[in-house]
Amino acid sequence: MQKLGVQWGLCQPGTLQRVEVKWIFPGGTSASGTPAPSQWTTDTSILSSQWVYSQRHWLLPQVNGRKSRKHLHVNADPFRAVWPGGGSAATRGGAVSPLREEGSRRPPSKKNQSGGRGATAGGRGATAGGVVCTVEMMRSKADEEEYWHSSKFKAFTFEDEDEELSRLKESKQAVNSIRQLVEEDDDDDTEKVSWSGEPVGSISWSIKEMAGSNQKIDREPAFPRIPTEPSTLNKSHSGLSLSSLFRGKAKSENFQSFSDAFSDSVRIYAPELRKPKSEYKDYVCDWSPEETVQRLLQGKCTWKHTSGCWSAVSLEKFRSLQDKLLLLDFAVAAHDGNVITAVLIHLKRSLRKEVLFRELQSRQTALRHFIHYLTESREQKLLLELLRALGRTEDMALLQYKEHLIITDENNKRDFLKSCLSLPFSAEDSTHVQDHYTLLERQIIVEAADRQAERGGKVDIFQKFPRKASILNMPLITTLYYCCFYHYGEPEGTFSSPLNVRRTFKISEKQYFVTALAARAKLKAWSDVDALFTGRNWLGFTRKKSPLSFHRVVDVLQRNSAPTQVLQDYVALIDDAELRISLAQKLKCHDIVISTFRDMKDRQMLVAYRGKVEPGSAPERKIDDLLNNQQIRWKN
Amino acid sequence: MSPLDRIANMSTLKQHDIVKLYKVEYKATVSLSDQLCFLIRPRIQTVKWICDVVNADKAVGRFRRYKIIFTPQRFFACEAVLEEEGVFGDVTTDEWAFYLLPLDDDILSMELPEFFHDNFLAGDQRWLRTVGGALHLLHSVYGPFSKLYGIGSCSQMTYEWWREQVEQGEQGARPAEIGSVFLIDRDVDFVTPLCSQVVYEGLLDDIFRIKCGCVEFGPDVTSSDRSVKVMLNSQDKVFNEIRNEHFSNVFGFLSQKARNLQTAYDKRQGMDIKQMKTFVSEELKGLKQEHRLLSLHIGASESIMKKKTKQDFQELLQREHCLLEGFEIRESISFIEEHINRQISMMESLRMLCLLSITENGLLPKDYRSLKTQYLQSYGFDHLLTFSNLRQLGLLVEQQGAETLTVMESKVGKLVNDKTAGKITDAFSSLARRSHFRALSRKLNLVPKSDEEYDLRVPKDMAYIFSGAYVPLSCRLIEQVLERDGWAGLEDVTRLLNGHEFAVTGGSRAEPNSDAQRLVLVLFLGGCTFSEISALRFLGRAKGYKFIVVTTAVTNSSRLLEALLGNHA
Numbered sequence A: 001m002q003k004l005g006v007q008w009g010l011c012q013p014g015t016l017q018r019v020e021v022k023w024i025f026p027g028g029t030s031a032s033g034t035p036a037p038s039q040w041t042t043d044t045s046i047l048s049s050q051w052v053y054s055q056r057h058w059l060l061p062q063v064n065g066r067k068s069r070k071h072l073h074v075n076a077d078p079f080r081a082v083w084p085g086g087g088s089a090a091t092r093g094g095a096v097s098p099l100r101e102e103g104s105r106r107p108p109s110k111k112n113q114s115g116g117r118g119a120t121a122g123g124r125g126a127t128a129g130g131v132v133c134t135v136e137m138m139r140s141k142a143d144e145e146e147y148w149h150s151s152k153f154k155a156f157t158f159e160d161e162d163e164e165l166s167r168l169k170e171s172k173q174a175v176n177s178i179r180q181l182v183e184e185d186d187d188d189d190t191e192k193v194s195w196s197g198e199p200v201g202s203i204s205w206s207i208k209e210m211a212g213s214n215q216k217i218d219r220e221p222a223f224p225r226i227p228t229e230p231s232t233l234n235k236s237h238s239g240l241s242l243s244s245l246f247r248g249k250a251k252s253e254n255f256q257s258f259s260d261a262f263s264d265s266v267r268i269y270a271p272e273l274r275k276p277k278s279e280y281k282d283y284v285c286d287w288s289p290e291e292t293v294q295r296l297l298q299g300k301c302t303w304k305h306t307s308g309c310w311s312a313v314s315l316e317k318f319r320s321l322q323d324k325l326l327l328l329d330f331a332v333a334a335h336d337g338n339v340i341t342a343v344l345i346h347l348k349r350s351l352r353k354e355v356l357f358r359e360l361q362s363r364q365t366a367l368r369h370f371i372h373y374l375t376e377s378r379e380q381k382l383l384l385e386l387l388r389a390l391g392r393t394e395d396m397a398l399l400q401y402k403e404h405l406i407i408t409d410e411n412n413k414r415d416f417l418k419s420c421l422s423l424p425f426s427a428e429d430s431t432h433v434q435d436h437y438t439l440l441e442r443q444i445i446v447e448a449a450d451r452q453a454e455r456g457g458k459v460d461i462f463q464k465f466p467r468k469a470s471i472l473n474m475p476l477i478t479t480l481y482y483c484c485f486y487h488y489g490e491p492e493g494t495f496s497s498p499l500n501v502r503r504t505f506k507i508s509e510k511q512y513f514v515t516a517l518a519a520r521a522k523l524k525a526w527s528d529v530d531a532l533f534t535g536r537n538w539l540g541f542t543r544k545k546s547p548l549s550f551h552r553v554v555d556v557l558q559r560n561s562a563p564t565q566v567l568q569d570y571v572a573l574i575d576d577a578e579l580r581i582s583l584a585q586k587l588k589c590h591d592i593v594i595s596t597f598r599d600m601k602d603r604q605m606l607v608a609y610r611g612k613v614e615p616g617s618a619p620e621r622k623i624d625d626l627l628n629n630q631q632i633r634w635k636n
Numbered sequence B: 001m002s003p004l005d006r007i008a009n010m011s012t013l014k015q016h017d018i019v020k021l022y023k024v025e026y027k028a029t030v031s032l033s034d035q036l037c038f039l040i041r042p043r044i045q046t047v048k049w050i051c052d053v054v055n056a057d058k059a060v061g062r063f064r065r066y067k068i069i070f071t072p073q074r075f076f077a078c079e080a081v082l083e084e085e086g087v088f089g090d091v092t093t094d095e096w097a098f099y100l101l102p103l104d105d106d107i108l109s110m111e112l113p114e115f116f117h118d119n120f121l122a123g124d125q126r127w128l129r130t131v132g133g134a135l136h137l138l139h140s141v142y143g144p145f146s147k148l149y150g151i152g153s154c155s156q157m158t159y160e161w162w163r164e165q166v167e168q169g170e171q172g173a174r175p176a177e178i179g180s181v182f183l184i185d186r187d188v189d190f191v192t193p194l195c196s197q198v199v200y201e202g203l204l205d206d207i208f209r210i211k212c213g214c215v216e217f218g219p220d221v222t223s224s225d226r227s228v229k230v231m232l233n234s235q236d237k238v239f240n241e242i243r244n245e246h247f248s249n250v251f252g253f254l255s256q257k258a259r260n261l262q263t264a265y266d267k268r269q270g271m272d273i274k275q276m277k278t279f280v281s282e283e284l285k286g287l288k289q290e291h292r293l294l295s296l297h298i299g300a301s302e303s304i305m306k307k308k309t310k311q312d313f314q315e316l317l318q319r320e321h322c323l324l325e326g327f328e329i330r331e332s333i334s335f336i337e338e339h340i341n342r343q344i345s346m347m348e349s350l351r352m353l354c355l356l357s358i359t360e361n362g363l364l365p366k367d368y369r370s371l372k373t374q375y376l377q378s379y380g381f382d383h384l385l386t387f388s389n390l391r392q393l394g395l396l397v398e399q400q401g402a403e404t405l406t407v408m409e410s411k412v413g414k415l416v417n418d419k420t421a422g423k424i425t426d427a428f429s430s431l432a433r434r435s436h437f438r439a440l441s442r443k444l445n446l447v448p449k450s451d452e453e454y455d456l457r458v459p460k461d462m463a464y465i466f467s468g469a470y471v472p473l474s475c476r477l478i479e480q481v482l483e484r485d486g487w488a489g490l491e492d493v494t495r496l497l498n499g500h501e502f503a504v505t506g507g508s509r510a511e512p513n514s515d516a517q518r519l520v521l522v523l524f525l526g527g528c529t530f531s532e533i534s535a536l537r538f539l540g541r542a543k544g545y546k547f548i549v550v551t552t553a554v555t556n557s558s559r560l561l562e563a564l565l566g567n568h569a
Helices: A045-051 A141-150 A161-185 A203-212 A240-262 A277-282 A289-298 A321-333 A337-350 A353-361 A364-376 A380-390 A393-406 A410-420 A427-456 A460-464 A476-486 A498-504 A509-522 A526-534 A550-559 A564-571 A577-587 A590-600 A603-610 A618-628 B003-007 B010-015 B044-059 B076-084 B114-121 B128-142 B153-168 B200-208 B237-242 B247-266 B273-310 B313-325 B329-341 B346-359 B365-379 B381-393 B403-415 B418-432 B436-444 B462-466 B473-484 B491-496 B530-543 B557-562
Strands: A020-023 A072-074 A095-097 A131-137 A266-269 B035-040 B065-070 B091-095 B101-104 B107-109 B147-151 B180-185 B214-217 B228-231 B501-505 B519-525 B546-551
Touching (some): A353 A364, A427 B381, A460 A476, A476 A498, A476 B365, A509 A550, B003 B101, B076 B091, B128 B546, B147 B153, B200 B273, B214 B273, B247 B273, B329 B365, B530 B546
Parallel strands (some): B035 B065
Antiparallel strands (some): B101 B107, B147 B501
């Protein structure tokens, strides 16, 4: 009599639920060899009805009848479930990879320390929408083959050899990892063991757990670790050593209660993401935080398996704060931002934010990941709370200020900016934000007035130079330019007056000068340009003075296509003779070139320059006059 | 051109029954197909858009099949979005482990420009393992490596991760095809990518933006009304000869080439029918091809000249060189100020500000405030956020602890006029601050003595890529470490660079002088510039190495700074 029982937890719509499968094995006296699947009695109609949907990847569970009361060990790594969401209660598809039995006749040998716990790589080719779970069982290779060969059921129907191969490899690894368990387990089936195969509660178990992080691999590494690497894992903080000792103890209790059910039946548990609390104690997939992180990491290790969905690696079972933090610290130590974020999402879902924030404070790497995650997923509110909790008030203010960028309506934006004024910016930034608000406020007023004036068609300048764009949201200097262009002569009392803008925003003299110069030159209002320089005539002189060096002034004028007539006035004011000559030559201000050479008493240059001016022109005559002038003492 | 175009263009995709290609963006999908496949980078925002598409379809009762292919890998956070939006299961996901795109014989790009922002600004290590994966891939195909060197914390973490991968996987005995590997973080050297590029390929990138090894020349270059896309790599014979040249040599080279071409064409004069036939069948096609390329590159050079003379490039370069040398800082500051006042170029101003800050190890508080204010006034107050980003990354900062100096300075300043006060300020501050860059520059001899004439046609060192004014720090480090076979003797330098340096020897060591041993893989985390690649090519020729550059993306000053702009939502 062989019985295969399956308990099947139905999925709630839209949630991920545990699936429980229970096989009941033939009694100890039965030694009839491998049972054909047809001999199994299933006590669940659910099983058959649900598994009808399974993909062709799933494998029949295989049960060994030779050895009595054999434990099935769950190797939960490949437990990656892709559950149907959105309203469907049916679990579509399932796949169970081959049960393996490790030979029970294997002589007890020394413990295979290097096997590692649960070293099975993830990344199995789970077809989307299916359930993948692997059930590991001890069974000799020969037996296994015998079964698969004799069976009319074809277990493997993988599309490609590759996948099969790597699956085998994974399984091999998994088998290795539990070999020691088999050996230990041979005499006393119910001995409590951890999933690394060490008896739970033994000292060696806890030591090994502690050492696990550093000594996963025994063989000499090809490349050394970098000794200077600062340990990112804050051991004292995560309480690694203490917690593992405590956890060792806790685990044994857990197992105690579990072992009752363990004696003559074996349960296999599918991955659990949203597990009801009441069932917690039945839970056997008991990886340490480190192992779990390893599994998350391995989700990407197997390059060949691109369809492996590792997100179902269970994080929900880490319920104590210590475990959660260990998980986080191991993730950080592994330098994988993806896994760090995965753990953080879990922590965010399962911890009160105050607690999470507090713990993140001392974990800068994790904190930055969390901030980036919140930024990317636009969880503005939580992010602000976090920054507040961290006391990063300036960042908080800037983050809030940033919101204005997505507001398109100018009035709303203005109101929003106004609300930003009270934010805790630095003193310096606070002025800038104030200016930003004031600027937009004025732009709105000026824009409304000018649009009307333009439509009215009565204001000359808007007719002659139609506005190309609205002034809204333009930088301050652009606004100043605009005001210098369209509202130059206005009295300081109006919002659109350049002088008003200059005073309100404390624009530097030089900056104002450059902008006004460019605007008036663009309009070819040369008298305005001239007035800019003579505004500071003290003692009655009309000497031109400029906060900007004159060669820059010339540059600005020339870019606005000022005529030579205008240009030469300013070229003449350039202090540096060489610069003056080169600019004058470039701009064809002959008079300046000629008089500079005269002043320098450079006859040769003057002769040379004569060849460059037009024959018979006024400059040529002037040069000739100079060359014929006997009064000048030429230096050459 | 996008990486996808390089791998599978539209006609290839059409052969595989793809009806139409859309860009994933925030808007409703118009496609009528029953199957939608999204090929995306794993970004939360993009996944959210896709969820919107799916949910919109659901709302109107439309049934489609959706598949998301994440490249190079899926992220948990993205799947969490699918779950939260209630479309997990409706959408199937997959991964395309796309790691390296060969842009040329010696350039492999990961085409991951976001690495720079995510890693250095946001501090998110999500791409480290992608880089590690690329290294692992190269190792499994061309390894084993005999030596690994590196500097920077990301390099170190990438190395650690890769080492674990190597230990976990089995290694077959294979002949080593790559000698050493050098990993370098971009933040080790920000100066080099912020300098104006003057080597031809770099200039093309600065001006026309090379995308995936392909440039689009507009009508001003082609002197027709059409734009032309040109692949830029060693297959282009003309380009291959000028890409590493200083721009001042390019014109001469091109005109020489044009003359040669003319001579080759002229050969046909006086040919008999038979000779003409051979000429047409054998040479003419090559000549025509060369002709086409030549005219394109001449057009490009002309366009570059036009643009650069318009913006006073010469003066800009001079100011840059002054910053690198540490001379006439006051003048440079007022140059930048004027640049800002005249609203010349938002990016150029920012670039110069950053260059000033890095080379001077921060700005004096009063300069910082005044330049920041003027910048915000000229280019928009939104750039508050940009400044915050730059400060966070250390690219544009205020000098600390200069308060005491300011007091002193203002006392002195009252006694003398403004200009002198500025000079005195310089004198005081140079006593107080020790710029890391200056110290590095001295120790590594980055700025050659300026009194010597530098012949750009016969470059004597890597400084030629910056007109002889500066040897790129990144490349100098590589040179020194390879020469010394490690970091011995560079302790002072690594201290100034924040450490995280390493040099490790692998188990398998091939004969020291084999060709493979001279092949060096240089991995830039966070991007490298074409100028740096040119410098490495020069170094390779000079020292007998062959460099292969692996980079997360090819970058330049604009791309680098654009990633840090805060004035977009």
